Amino acid sequence: MIGSTNSLHAYQANIIEQSSKSKKLEEIQETHKATQAIQFTQMMAEVQSVIETKTQEDNFELEYQRFQDFLEEVGYEGKAIASLSQEEAIELVSKEGFFGVKQTSERIADFVISAAGSDEELLRQGRKGIIQGFQEAEKMWGGKLPDISYETIDKAVAMIDKALTDGGFSVLDEKV
DSSP states (O other): OOOHHHHHHHHHHHHHHHHHHHHHHHHHHHHHHHHHHHHHHHHHHHHHHHHHHHHHHHHHHHHHHHHHHHHTTTOOOOSSSOOOGHHHHHTSSSSSSSSSHHHHHHHHHHHHHHTTOOOOHHHHHHHHEEEHHHHHHHHHSSSSHHHHHHHHHHHHHHHHHHHHHTTTTTTOOOOO
């Protein structure tokens, strides 16, 4: 009987050990699942970060290309803006520079005058359009623009006004 009691105890000990191993295995599996979930979340966060960075880079590249297209459209053929020295940048916005008051106001006014020809109504609409565009730029800027902007718009409007008077029209809109 002692032999069978020992066998019973051994059998029970084996069952308890197996049960304990089973519980430990379950705990390990649960921990593994939790670890996998954390790793998956971390990987997804990393992927999202890469996507956001790529999107920002793509947006920057798109905006940069739009800016380059704009420069080309207005006839700028100088050195790349991003590679200008401080002195070169100052020269570009100086009174006689490509982006200075004189040349910029001439480009604005010439655009309106060329498109309108001698048509009084088109000249007036073009004049009104550049003033409205300037006002929208002020709103986008959040208030007062740099002084060079006001000098430029004043000079462009004066050139359009001169085209109106040269065409025999009053600068004042007499229909108002």
